[in-house]
Amino acid sequence: MADGTDPKSVGPRIRMMKPHLTPLEAKVVDSVMARRDFSHETALKKVADDAGVSEAMVVKIAKKLGFAGYRDFRQNVVDYARASVAEMQEELSPDDSPREIVNKVFHASIQALGETLAIADIEAYQRAADFIAGARQRDFYGVGGSAQIARDVAHKFLRIGVRASVYDDAHMMAMSASLLGTADVAIGFSHSGSTLVTIDALQLARRSGARTIAITNYLGSPLAEIADVVICSTAQGSPLLGENAAARIAQLTMLDAIFVLVAQRNYNAADANLAKTKAAVREKRKGQ
Secondary structure, eight states: OOTTOOGGGHHHHHHHHGGGSOHHHHHHHHHHHTOSSOOTTOOHHHHHHHHTSOHHHHHHHHHHTTOSSHHHHHHHHHHHHHHHTTTOOOOOOTTOOHHHHHHHHHHHHHHHHHHHHHTOOHHHHHHHHHHHHHOSOEEEEOOTHHHHHHHHHHHHHHHTTOOOEEEOSHHHHHHHHHTOOTTOEEEEEOSSSOOHHHHHHHHHHHHTTOEEEEEESOTTSHHHHTOSEEEEOOOOOOTTTTTHHHHHHHHHHHHHHHHHHHHHHTHHHHHHHHHHHHHHHHTTSTTO
16 A cells, blocks of 8 residues: 555555455455554464465455555555454443443444545545536435434535435435436445445436546445446444444434535525525424
């Protein structure tokens, strides 16, 4: 990896590259990342022997992850562990006290936010904001929890007069995507980046000529590979919470940033529309 890389970005970047690894390669990486004794002195041979693979395979994996070789991989992983030691996520346990549970859940989200910021591609955020601000029609595609994120974002944009349509049904996605054109944008929301209906809708939108954006946790995912712009969160999983819980916080924050960037592009109009939408709902509140 390039010099000057934020140490906190190393773990997220490795996790995002895992879809490109074979199951055996991913197992080797997981074994290294889980080691508490991994240091600048940890020999290549020890890593290979402990994982039951050849030294050549460990070097190959390191290069596949974007490192110059094993030494570069070792240096970056050690720096990441050192930078993140105060924030390392602890697993939830059935024996945890209420305070421990609350602390661990909050720390998981805090770590996801910090690491997502460390890997933020500001140019990608800018391009996404340009696409959304300049679009005639905006389609948001997502199912399950991702659909809820899409609805939250559409609600924010409506407040400033930027209209978007949210689709969580495969047939509705396909029909809308087929009608998009070069003046439109489609955004696919999928934590895994492998949700088939979302991938299919984004592919169809792209074939129709629309700009495409992927919101996902994995840079190398199938959804990311078909998008013009990829905005990545990063969150480590846990047996109880999974990855989605912390990633949801990170993705909502990422999209808040894009929302502000869109508003900034025509601040006067955004401010005027915000005043209108606030006034429209004020009378719906008791005592207002």
